[in-house]
Amino acid sequence: MKKIVQKIICGLNLLILTVGIFSFPVFGSHHFESEMAQKYPAFDLTDLFVFDSQTKGFTTFIMDTNPQTGKDGKAAFAENGVYSFHISPERENYDKGFTITVYLKGGKMIFGKLDGSNEAVGAKGSKIGEVTVGEEGTLPNGMRVWSGAARDLFLGNAEGIIKYLNNLTAGSLDWNVWKPGNDYFATFNSSIIVVEVPNSMLPKNIWVYASSAVYHIDKWEQVNRLANPLMTHLFMYQHPMDVAEHVAHRPDSDMTRKAAVTSGMLRALVLDGTVKNPVGYADSAATRLLPDLIPFEVGTKAAYTFEKINGRSPKDDGMDTVLSIFMGKKVTDYANTFDRHPSEFPYVIKVKSQ
DSSP, X not given: OOOOEEEEEETXXXXXXXXXXXXXXXXXXXXXXXXXXXXXXXXXXXXXXXXXOSSTTEEEEEEEEOXXXXXXXXXXXXXXXXXXXXXXXXXXXXXXXXXXXXXXXXXXXXXXXXXXXXXXXXXXXXXXEEEETTXXXXXTTXXXXXXXXXXXXXXXXXXXXXXXXXXXXXXXXXXXXXXXXXXXXXXXXXXXXXEEEEGGGSOSEEEEEEEEEEEETTEEEEEEXXXXXXXXXXXXXXXXXXXXXXXXXXXXXXXXXXXXHHHHHHHHHHHHOOSSOHHHHHHHHHHHHOXXXXXXXXXXXXXXXXXXXXXXXXXXXXXXXXXXXXXXXXXXXXXXXXXXXXSSTTOSOBOOOO
């Protein structure tokens, strides 16, 4: 049986694992799943959160980037690109809504706004305001913002998911592979962008995704795109070409990858035997997750659970949720270290400069 060495990178750590007859990247929500993300780690998006702010009348959007962020307190953003929050009032009409753009210039984060939630890759729109990286600030339109280095918000049992997918490919399921449930991300840091938006600026219902882009050689190229956690590393783990297509394109092409999303899930459902109609369930779960967007009813409490997806708070266990959707029943990865998720703005534990 042919063996392939798969590198899994985060920060300065390099974990080399020998797996079965295929190679799959596994690292948190989204990490280094494309050549562009490996080439431009500052624009490697790893997580997205959308939830009701502690401040009444506001909604918070958080984007985690660059899993190579160090422990010296310095954010690891870069100036040659743009980070974007895409906010649509409809699930399938991306000409509507707006995009909040964020880009670095001379130590300051510039915040902009684009009409439409699916505008050209690299577009920055009109400038709203700017705030020094590492400092909190309020922009002229009332948005409150922060960017900087902070403890990674994701909870995840990386060792468990590697063993789980390896076993799944070999035709077996054993949930004991998740124990003892070490949270691999508990000591890692990310470069994080936080934007708290007045609800008066938002439609009642929104569908959200994040993207990043760089000016590469002679044109703008999308580096990454994400919404639901583990969409590429779990649901498309046997389909590297679909993973590449997913991160390089926008949600309007997502339904072409429905078969890639259902195949691994269907295999797990059949092996587990709990769900009576695995084909029907896999199709319904894929329809629930695609297009890959996070829905949120503005002004309500966020809940990212097996039963309900309405936004996603850092205090929601995203990995448990998507594993449960994948299995068709509630399960856990046993990595539940909620020790870095404060309730107050900017909702992160900042890394102090050394």
